[in-house]
Amino acid sequence: MIKFPCGATMKNRFGLAPMTNCQSHEDGSLSDDEFNWLVKRAEGGFGLTMTCASHVQAIGKGFPSQLGIFSDELMDGHKRLAAAIKEHGSLAVIQLHHAGLRSPKELIGQTPVSPSANEKHGSRALSLEEVHQLRDDFIAAAVRSQKCGYDGIEVHGAHGYIICQFLSSQYNQRTDEYGGSLENRSRLLFEILDGIRRECGAEFLLGVRLSPERFGMDIQEIKDVCNRLIADSKTDFLDISLWDCFKDPEDEQYNDKSLLEHFTSLDYKNVKLTVAGKIRTGHEVQKILDAGVDFVSIGRSAILHHDFPKLVMENPDFEPVSNPVSREHLRKEGLGEKFIDYMSGWPEFVAD
16 A cells, blocks of 8 residues: 555555546536446556546647546536546546647647747747736636545656656747746746645645656756755655666666666655556566556556456466457447547557
């Protein structure tokens, strides 16, 4: 069992990674397919079940049929989902998201926004007033999530989405208090977290997802952000998305240790650490936990086996079924047709 600083407890060390699945409704409301996919993972033994990235503004939509949390009109579906996840003894956590310049124009019907105008992506710069509104909408989405019954939220600051864009010296060319130094580029993230903790209270589970590479991320800068998050004592867990937990850094100046070791070497005090990235087998789960990670975030193996935690706890040598798998296998594991179609775009994942 894991006890987070906020007091929430997690029954085991298996978390469901937040995964794009494109199977809710275009207006952001929850579909039965998305409900079934997530609840089946809670039933399968995950101690923490996290939703896909859920956008906090309509303009922040990043994917077709994405589950949203930007309006009170969407709350009924979330109330149903949170309650059903918790019925299985799993922590219900929603990931708060805004795609920024990665919002497809054809999906949102207008020019996407970003910290600075980006010609390649066709995005426009947010005004200072809009930055403040974005901050407030992340906070409002967390309050809405709490009212829906979720145990907590994760702020998505990874994978080149809008908070990551602010953190990035590559994408953030602002000259006001939200650009320039790392302190300024991380200001939006910390203001969001401060507001969520203030509005949702000390007992609400609060996590942050960060990625240390790609999209202009610098490993040392992300480690500096992690250290400040730990020192601020407002965050319950850090979710470091490594893409591959077993690889070396892409930037040669950081090759003194593995990418994982860069983050397990930090002093987390009471903050919990989870990582994601190609943790497939029971053996790999144990290897990551032995490295000092508090709980694993499982993606592909959770798609292949809804009860992956139970299978690994029963057999530490468990290995998932080999890809490609049939569409029928994925249906039996609780994926809807839209999700299966989405997975068909992954190389050699779904059999023709």
